[in-house]
Amino acid sequence: MTMAADAEGHLRGANANVLKADARRESLALLALCSPGLLLVCVIIVLPIGWLFWLSLFDENGMLSGSNYARFVEQSSYVRTFITTFKVAFTVTGLCVLLGYPLAYMLSQLRQRIASVCLIFVILPFWTSVLVRTYAWLVILQRKGLVNTWLMDIGVIDQPLSLANNFTGVIIGMTHIMLPFLVLPLYASMKAIDSDYLRAGMNLGASPSATFRQIFFPLSLPGLASGVVIVFVLCLGFFVTPALMGGGKVIMWAMRMEQTTSLYSNWGAGSALGVILLAVTLALLALLQRLFGARATGVWSAR
Numbered sequence: 001m002t003m004a005a006d007a008e009g010h011l012r013g014a015n016a017n018v019l020k021a022d023a024r025r026e027s028l029a030l031l032a033l034c035s036p037g038l039l040l041v042c043v044i045i046v047l048p049i050g051w052l053f054w055l056s057l058f059d060e061n062g063m064l065s066g067s068n069y070a071r072f073v074e075q076s077s078y079v080r081t082f083i084t085t086f087k088v089a090f091t092v093t094g095l096c097v098l099l100g101y102p103l104a105y106m107l108s109q110l111r112q113r114i115a116s117v118c119l120i121f122v123i124l125p126f127w128t129s130v131l132v133r134t135y136a137w138l139v140i141l142q143r144k145g146l147v148n149t150w151l152m153d154i155g156v157i158d159q160p161l162s163l164a165n166n167f168t169g170v171i172i173g174m175t176h177i178m179l180p181f182l183v184l185p186l187y188a189s190m191k192a193i194d195s196d197y198l199r200a201g202m203n204l205g206a207s208p209s210a211t212f213r214q215i216f217f218p219l220s221l222p223g224l225a226s227g228v229v230i231v232f233v234l235c236l237g238f239f240v241t242p243a244l245m246g247g248g249k250v251i252m253w254a255m256r257m258e259q260t261t262s263l264y265s266n267w268g269a270g271s272a273l274g275v276i277l278l279a280v281t282l283a284l285l286a287l288l289q290r291l292f293g294a295r296a297t298g299v300w301s302a303r
Contacts (some may be wrong), residue, residue: 047275049278056271068272069122078256078273085253085277088167088242089235092174096231100182101177101224107183109189119187124178130177134244138164141245165247174238179233182227183293189223190216236281253277 059065072078104121107115125133139167140146141163148160163169193216201211239254246252253273 024248024259051276052271055267056269056275060268062096063191068268069276071269072272072276078219081251081256081277084250085236086280088174088250088252089232091171092178092235093228095171095175096182097134097224097228100179100186100227103179104186104190104223105182107187108193122183123185126182130240131244133177134173134241137169138243141169141172153209164245165184165249167246167250168246170250172244173241174235177241178231178234182224182231185226185230186220186223189226190220193219227289229285233281233285236277 040048056068057064057066059067072082080093085269107122110118138145141162142148143162145164147156147163149159152160163172195220197215198211201215206214237254238252239258242250242252243255255274257270260266260273
C-alpha cells in the first residue's frame, strides 16, 4: 500500500510539473504573440510619457530642478487654469449625460431600422472638421448671430445675449462636439440589455418607472461609465474649441501648455504641466473605476 501510495504521489507530482511546463510555454507563446503590440504601445505611449517626465525635471538653464513643479503652487495663474480645465470638463460631461442618456434610451427603444437611420444623425458631426463646427457655433452665438437676431426679432430680449467668447460659449461648443462620444457607447450598452429582465420585473408587479430605475438603469451603468470617461478625458485635453469660443477669456490647461512651449520656449515647464494633468487624470479615472466598478459588480451579482 505504501509503495502504491508513493507511486501515485510521484505520478501526481509529475503531472503537476508537466502542467506547469505547459502553462509556461503557453504564457511564452502568448507573450510572443503580444510582443508587436506591446512594442508599439511602448514606442507610442510609454517612451513619450517618459521623455515628457524627464524634460519636466530640468529648468530653463538645463539644470536638474523641481522649479517647474514648484511654479504650479507658487503662481496662482496656473492654479486658476487648472481649476478652469476641470470645471469645463465636469460641466461638459454632466451636460452630455443629461442630454445623451435620454437620447440613447430613445434610440434603444426604436425599431432597428429606424434606430439605424437616427444614428446617422448622431454620427454625422464626425464628417465635419472640429474647426468648421466651432466657427459655425461662433456664427450662431455671436452678438449679431442667428440666436440673438431671432430672439430680438420675436421680442424675447432687447439686448443681445453674451453667448460667445466666454465660458458659456465654450460649454455649448464642447457639449455639441462631445455628445456623440457618450451616446454611442451608451446606446451599445442599452441595446445589449436583455428585454426578458424588464418583462420579468413587470410580471412581478413593478411599474414601468420602477422597472427602469431598478433594472434598466443599473444595467446601463457600464456603458454610461465608458461614455463619461471618454468625454471627460477628451475635455481635459481639448484645445481648438476653448481657444476659439473662449475668446482668450477661458484658458484651459492645453492652451497653457501650448503658450509655455511655443511663446516662451520653456519645454520643462510645459512638460511639467502635462505630467501634472496626466497624474490627476489617472487618479480621477481610478476613482471612477472604483465607483462604477463597484456598482457594476453589484448589478451582475444580483443577476
